[in-house]
Amino acid sequence: MSKSDQFALELRQASKTFGTAGLALDKVNLAVRPGEMVALLGASGSGKSTLLRCVCGLEKLDANGGSVHLQGRTLQSDGRLSPEVRELRQHTALIFQQFNLVGRISLLVNVLTGLLPHVPVWRSLLGRFTVAERLVALQALDAVGLSAQALQRASTLSGGQQQRGAIARALVQGAQLLLADEPVASLDPESTRMVMDLLQSLNQSRGMTLVLSLHNVDLARKYCTRTVALRQGRLVYDGPSSGLDPQRLKQLYGAQHQELTGHEALGQAPELAQPWVVTT
Ligand SMILES: Nc1ncnc2c1ncn2[C@@H]1O[C@H](COP(=O)(O)OP(=O)(O)OP(=O)(O)O)[C@@H](O)[C@H]1O
Ligand SMILES: [Mg+2]
Numbered sequence: 001m002s003k004s005d006q007f008a009l010e011l012r013q014a015s016k017t018f019g020t021a022g023l024a025l026d027k028v029n030l031a032v033r034p035g036e037m038v039a040l041l042g043a044s045g046s047g048k049s050t051l052l053r054c055v056c057g058l059e060k061l062d063a064n065g066g067s068v069h070l071q072g073r074t075l076q077s078d079g080r081l082s083p084e085v086r087e088l089r090q091h092t093a094l095i096f097q098q099f100n101l102v103g104r105i106s107l108l109v110n111v112l113t114g115l116l117p118h119v120p121v122w123r124s125l126l127g128r129f130t131v132a133e134r135l136v137a138l139q140a141l142d143a144v145g146l147s148a149q150a151l152q153r154a155s156t157l158s159g160g161q162q163q164r165g166a167i168a169r170a171l172v173q174g175a176q177l178l179l180a181d182e183p184v185a186s187l188d189p190e191s192t193r194m195v196m197d198l199l200q201s202l203n204q205s206r207g208m209t210l211v212l213s214l215h216n217v218d219l220a221r222k223y224c225t226r227t228v229a230l231r232q233g234r235l236v237y238d239g240p241s242s243g244l245d246p247q248r249l250k251q252l253y254g255a256q257h258q259e260l261t262g263h264e265a266l267g268q269a270p271e272l273a274q275p276w277v278v279t280t
Contacts, residue, residue, distance in 0.1 A: 005072035008034040008177050008209040009055060013066035016050055016059065016233075024050040026233040027066065032211060034176075037203040039220035039241060040213040042230035043256040048213035051230070052179045055211070056094050057085045070177065090118075093170030097182040099162035103155030107146065107165050110154050111137040114172030140168040144198055160191025164198060171202075178202070180212045184219070196223050217244055217260045231256075 009032040016025040024047045032038055042048050053059040055068055060079050067077035070092065074082045082088070093114075101110045112129050115136070129137075141147050144164040149157060154165065163183060170178055180199065184192040200223050202208045214220050220227045221241045229237035229244070229252060236252050237244065249257040 006033060007031045007069070008036070008071060009211065010069040010072075011051070011055070011066065012069070014051070014054060014068060015062050015065035016047075016054060017062050017065075023233045025054065025061075025065075028230075028233070028235050030228060030235065030238070032209060034209050035203070035207045036226060037200065037210040037224050038212070039224035039227040040211055040230065041215075041217060041220050041227050041237075041244070041260060042213075043253060043259045044215075045232075046230040047233040048230060049181050050233075052094060052181050052211065052213060055179055056092050057081055057089055058094070090173065091175055092177045092179065093173050093175035095163070095166045095170060095178065095180040095183050097185045099159065099166050099186075101154040101157075101162050101165050101169075104153060106151050107141065107154050107157060107161075108134070108137055108150040110165055111140055111168045111172050114140075114169035137168070137172050140171040141165075143171060144168045145194075158191065159187050160194055163187065163191070163195050167195075167198060167202070175208070177209045177211075180210065182213050182215060185215060192219075199223070215260060217241075217249060220244070 009030070011028050011030045014025050014028045015023060017023050028051065040048050040051065050059060054061055054076070057075055060081060061068065061076055063079035065079055068075045070088045073084060073088060075085060075088050076082060101107070112133060115129070115133055138147065138150060141150050144167050146161060146164055146168065149161060154162060157165065178199070183199070184195050187195060196219060199210055199212065203210050212224070221244070224241050226239065227237065227241040227244055228235060231252060246261070249260060253260065
C-alpha cells in the first residue's frame with residue numbers, strides 16, 4: 001500500500017483561479033484519513049466551497065494547479081478530470097447549505113434518487129424502484145429519524161428535516177466520503193444540533209469520512225477534533241480544533257475573526273457562552 005492509499009482524500013498543491021478574481025485556492029496541501037471528521041473553517045470568500053467542489057470534481061483545478069486524489073486514485077490533476085471521475089464520485093456525496101431536495105416530490109423519492117448511478121435511466125425516469133430499493137431508502141430515512149415523513153412532499157419539510165433528508169440520500173448512494181458545505185448555516189439552533197449530532201453519529205458508527213465547511217469555530221470545536229482553516233485560498237491552520245483559541249483566531253484572521261465566533265449556532269446566549277469550553 002503506498003502512502004497516498006491511506007488517505008480518503010488528498011489535495012496536493014491544489015490551486016484554482018477564477019478569471020480576474022485571483023486565486024480562490026492557493027497551493028493547498030491536505031490529507032484526510034478514512035474515518036476522520038474534519039472542519040473546514042474560514043471567513044466568507046476564503047475558498048471553502050471551491051475546495052469542496054474541487055474534491056468532488058464539480059470544479060477543475062488550474063492547469064499546472066496540482067491534483068486531488070480519493071482513496072489513492074487520482075480524481076483530477078493539472079486541470080483535467082480523470083476518466084475514473086464518475087466512479088469515484090459514486091463514493092462521494094456533497095451536501096449544501098440550501099438543502100437541494102426536489103420540493104414537489106416526496107421525501108422517499110428524493111432519497112431514492114441517491115440510487116440513480118446504480119439504476120437504469122428508464123426506471124428512474126418512470127419512478128419505478130423495486131421493493132428492495134424502497135426498503136434501502138426507508139432504512140436510511142429511519143437512520144436520520146424521518147420514517148414518518150417518508151411520503152411527505154419535500155417542500156413541506158422543515159429546513160432541518162430537509163437537510164437530514166439530503167443526508168439520507170447520501171447514505172442510499174453508499175457514499176463513504178461526505179462533504180458538507182455549510183450544512184447548518186440556514187438552520188435554527190435546535191435543528192443545527194440535530195443535524196450536527198447526526199453527522200457525528202454517521203462518522204462514529206459507520207466510519208464515514210466527513211469534511212464540513214463551517215463559519216463557526218464553536219461548532220468546529222464541539223464536533224470535530226481537527227480543523228483546517230483557510231484564509232484567502234491559503235491553508236493557514238491544520239491541527240486540533242482546540243488549538244483555535246481567540247488569540248490564534250485573531251492572529252490568523254485579524255478583524256475577520258469575529259465572523260467565525262458567533263454564539264448563536266448552538267443557541268448560547270452571549271453572556272452565558274463559554275466558547276472555549278466544549279459543552280454537550
Ligand atoms: N464561479 C465563480 N466565479 C468567479 N469567482 C468565484 C466563483 N466561485 C468562487 N469565486 C471566488 O473565489 C473565492 C472563494 O470563494 P468560495 O465560494 O470558495 O468561498 P467560501 O469560503 O465558500 O465563502 P462563503 O463562506 O461566503 O461561502 C471568492 O473570492 C469568490 O468570489
Ligand atoms: Mg461557500
